[in-house]
Amino acid sequence: MSRRRKVAFRGGAAAAGVALLLALAAVWSFAGPGPKARDGEVTAVVLERGAGVGRISETLKDAGVISSAALFNLAARLTGAASQLKAGEYEIASGASMASVLADVRAGRVVRRLVTIPEGWTSGMVVDALNREVVLTGDVAEPPEGSILPDSYEIQRGETREAVIRRMQAAHDEVMAELWPKRQPGLPFTTQDEAVTLASIVEKETGVASERPRVAAIFVNRLRRGMLLQTDPTIIYGLTKGRPLGRGIRVSELAADSPWNSYKVPGLPPGPIANPGRASLEAVLNPPSTNELFFVADGTGGHAFAETYEEHQRNVARWRQIERERAGR
Numbered sequence: 001m002s003r004r005r006k007v008a009f010r011g012g013a014a015a016a017g018v019a020l021l022l023a024l025a026a027v028w029s030f031a032g033p034g035p036k037a038r039d040g041e042v043t044a045v046v047l048e049r050g051a052g053v054g055r056i057s058e059t060l061k062d063a064g065v066i067s068s069a070a071l072f073n074l075a076a077r078l079t080g081a082a083s084q085l086k087a088g089e090y091e092i093a094s095g096a097s098m099a100s101v102l103a104d105v106r107a108g109r110v111v112r113r114l115v116t117i118p119e120g121w122t123s124g125m126v127v128d129a130l131n132r133e134v135v136l137t138g139d140v141a142e143p144p145e146g147s148i149l150p151d152s153y154e155i156q157r158g159e160t161r162e163a164v165i166r167r168m169q170a171a172h173d174e175v176m177a178e179l180w181p182k183r184q185p186g187l188p189f190t191t192q193d194e195a196v197t198l199a200s201i202v203e204k205e206t207g208v209a210s211e212r213p214r215v216a217a218i219f220v221n222r223l224r225r226g227m228l229l230q231t232d233p234t235i236i237y238g239l240t241k242g243r244p245l246g247r248g249i250r251v252s253e254l255a256a257d258s259p260w261n262s263y264k265v266p267g268l269p270p271g272p273i274a275n276p277g278r279a280s281l282e283a284v285l286n287p288p289s290t291n292e293l294f295f296v297a298d299g300t301g302g303h304a305f306a307e308t309y310e311e312h313q314r315n316v317a318r319w320r321q322i323e324r325e326r327a328g329r
Contacts, residue, residue, distance in 0.1 A: 146272025
């Protein structure tokens with residue numbers, strides 16, 4: 001072999017060696033341990049909706065969870081993952097390999113955050129709950145009472161509180177659009193707002209799911225007969241806007257002139273007193289046919305129901321006896 005050929009061969013071998021080393025380094029960077037978290041055991045990264053693979057690569061690099069944006073970009077394209085990367089919030093473990101990061105983003109293994117709104121919460125309570133969620137942003141005005149649907153809602157870091165409220169209201173509107181056309185004929189109310197108002201009273205009167213239809217039927221029967229609703233939660237709402245009263249209702253409050261005093265004002269109160277759930281809405285729109293007009297606590301967490309005032313008085317007497325026995329313990 002001539003001297004010139006030997007030099008060329010050696011140069012080619014060296015170049016091949018360098019290329020091999022670079023390839024091995026790239027494989028190690030991709031499959032080996034990644035950067036340590038800057039703080040704690042995980043790093044939170046939010047990938048914006050609509051971001052392309054280049055923007056996602058840079059975001060991950062800036063967050064310190066991958067060592068090279070260019071290598072991540074290349075790997076995503078070579079593996080066919082570039083068009084499958086999912087937006088959302090991710091928690092990347094300290095030292096996670098670039099391969100595992102790519103797999104997580106490709107599969108959309110986002111952090112799931114839920115905020116749960118129980119049936120019967122007021123709109124003020126809902127706003128308080130959203131204000132406690134530090135991952136949400138922005139201020140939000142208190143929505144109209146009864147305009148949201150209690151449920152569990154997924155929220156994302158950086159999402160506005162206003163956007164979450166709008167989703168809750170859209171869920172309420174969707175349920176009402178489904179239930180209202182299926183309502184029982186001849187109900188003693190004519191608008192969806194009135195149905196929501198009555199459902200909110202049912203929601204506050206019983207926490208026992210199986211009782212909702214019977215309680216709804218009692219209030220429907222009272223409205224049909226022109227009887228006063230006589231429900232304590234309306235009075236409490238007039239006093240505290242639905243916040244816990246922290247004491248019993250006073251006699252003076254039962255006699256007070258207030259549009260929320262259902263012991264004096266006939267018919268429904270001016271509006272909802274809480275946000276009712278689907279079950280209470282269904283109960284008032286399709287109540288069972290009963291002759292019951294009264295109910296009182298029975299000491300078990302539920303209620304005793306009655307068709308006549310005399311029977312109701314006996315149930316009340318039993319409840320008062322239970323109260324006395326408990327007070328004497």
